[in-house]
Amino acid sequence: MRIEKDALGKLEIPDDVYWGIHTARALKNFPSTGEKIDEEFIRCYGYIKKSAAFLNKKLGFLETKIADAVIQAADELISGSLMKWVVVDPLCGGAGTSINMNINEVIANRATEILGGKLGEYIVHPLDHVNLHQSTNDTFPTAGKMATIALLKQLVENVTNLQDSLQKKEAEYRKMIKPARTQLMDAVPISLGQEFGAMAEAISRDRWRLYKVEERIRMVNLGGTAVGTGIAADRKYVLSIVETLRTVSGIKIAKAENLIDATQNMDVFAEIHGLLKALATNLIKISNDIRLLGSGPGSAIGEIKLPKLQAGSSIMPGKINPVIPEYVVQLSLAVLGHDAIINFAVSSGNLELNAFVPEIIHYTLKSLRFLTIAANSLANYILKIEANPEKMRENLLSSSAILTPLITTYGYDKVQEWIELSSKTGKNLWEIVKDSLGEEAEKFKAKLISNKSTGIGFSHQDFE
Template identity: 50%
Template sequence: RALEVLGEPRGAWDVVSPTDHLNLHQSTNDTFPTALRIAAIRGLRTLEPAVVSLQEAFQRKERDFAHVVKVGRTELQDAVLTTLGRSMGAFAEALNRDRWRLAQCEERLRVVNLGGTAVGTGLAAPRAYIFRVVDQLREITGLGLARAENLVEATQNADVFVEVSGLLKALASTLVKICGDLRLLSSGPDAGLGEIRLPARQAGSSIMPGKVNPVIPEAVTQAGLLVMGHDHALTMAASLGSLELNPFLPLVAHSLLESFDLLARSCDILRRHAVDGMEADERRCRRDVENATAAATALVPLLGYERTTALVEEAERTGSGIKQTAVALGLVTAEQFDELTSPEAVCRLGHGPPIKQSTNQKINK
């Protein structure tokens, strides 16, 4: 291309030589790792805003769903009451932690071994070139690049890429967990949890009319698993460096850059096609709260453990909901139950002042 710009025929190496001019003082061993770091920084700067946007989307849902009380679950079993807003807020906070980790990555990637030539000693390159080349690259790229203090070490080792890939794997793990929860929360719609409704993106079945699958969380889950696989491949490649050079950087580059791309697109797709349009099924959540034995825990501060246990046993024996049974037995009024299972009550740290008990109690146990 340089020859064309100069009006010279291709192959006129005596005018512009690929070795004596274009690649003068350069080695693949310092230019390739430097180029990879620049590409990784750009990938990082594309990923960060995508994570921020997804985090903010969950924060909006945290506010939208703050009033929706639901059954919280541990080990997939009913536990205690919480709110759907708190669930969304937990997703947002996990992404915020990943966002903070990613912000620390760039500092590591800015340190380059350019000027070290073949093994980091700078052999065959003028001192002036070695001390000026990174400054020139910094000006061209607009990135705060710095020459490594130990060019020999920086040429041998690829552990920085392992560190960055590990942080990408952490983000992938967060996304896979979130998507798994979204699939569970939207399961049903009639015989599952059904606490949220995800936007329908495609027909789910040619056999079962009306079936809609959570394809966006499933797609993002697969992308996250692929990122985890890339991290393993990258780690192995980085560990196989021999003596003064790691010859497996092409695999490191492929794995790292594709992980950046997969995660950035996954965050964007999950936000635009699932989270932004997500809705709460408030009636379903309230029905579960009033019927599930998990709601009984909210009554312990008022009734005590023994009487609450008796209440649960009675509800299970009669097949009635916790609220219906508690009111029928005179343990609480409907208003007291609603107060004890309100968003404020189930989300405050510790229970508040005792509520006056109903005096029309039909069991004492």
């Protein structure tokens, strides 16, 4: 064990760990919840530390050997080789200070090692060197926004793939006519392709909203230090650090016009997560619609054949369940929960700082991960769905709603009379219609189950 000390006293630290005394205190104060800091967030924090060392070296605030060691250690953090040493729980108190210090200590210890020192010797100091001209209050939100941008791009790619999958089914099934359903009850004819097309349109809106929202997250407060005034940082550093970070990371960020506002107000995360919530609601709706359309299949709707991915029951042979739609629903429901957490946390900031920014960023990134997985899983599942045209035709012909276009020719009451007579006598609906209309019934039947019945404004004129 090695001994490290701070203003609160001394602690024993295991010899082989790259973190130090601040991390040790955080591990005691904030026991693990089982949650893990997102790797993209850690990677972006590494970019910040690398950029700060590079700029401080350029401006003459860090010796070349110290700065170069910090840069090398930061690169190792970015590559993933040091990530296992970032061990503080993401839901820690202190507005993220313990996570920033954990990263500072890891980089400082590795940089010290690079210069020939021992862990805990701190030839490179966590605060005086690695954290020079920085505060948790400007580095933490900046890393969170950068990680959000990176994960947003992955999400948009998967949402795009989901839209493409739905549109392929729209084209494939555009001529397959079936009953629509309103309030889960039989309604007028629609094509299976039109149903998939409506799903695709909803996801298209999500795709566009998420693509555009990146513009809202680009403004960062790096250089603002504690409250956005840039105190304890050189003016040249404050004016140049964001541009340096943009160059080093390749992530398109920009300096916020008002660093004080960008330090204390996290409303942009509520805005972004609101759009994630909108996507989650659409994924839930689509997944549940797929479950319904494939339900039964012998005793219920059964108009689509769901992919056979795994056995559905430990007791019922042959049972296949819609496991992917269920999986997507569960991930999406978690996102709805995260949205409530984020809204409360965003509104709970006080004066010049929001102490709950770790929770805000953690659940934003977690939601982005969940929805990326959900969209990808659903896109692949949809491509494997098959139509069941026989069941669609059977359901269509047994539905009284198919007669709806006839009301413009024979009136609502007459059509209602046929339906009630079929219900009372148990006689086939089409036999009732044929008894009333003769051979004309077959002509109507053929038109009603054709593609024409799903077109705009289908009415009595289409029977002439």
